[in-house]
Amino acid sequence: MARKRAAKKASGRKAGRKRGGRKKAAKKKAKAAKKARKAPRKRAKKAAAPAPQEAIEQI
Helix, strand or coil: CHHHHHHHHCCCCCHHHHCCCCCHHHHHHHHHHHHHHHHHHHHHHHHHCCHHHHHHHHC
């Protein structure tokens, strides 16, 4: 942890990045992108699972 803090201490636009520190926003974006990639499959699974039971109940 100490190393990360030291990297951030050097103020400047690229200072943190120069030592391999990743901006928090970039990390968040990466996480969101990963979620977005997985989402369609999740949605397809959700749609596929409850559909038959719902159809039976409606009739």
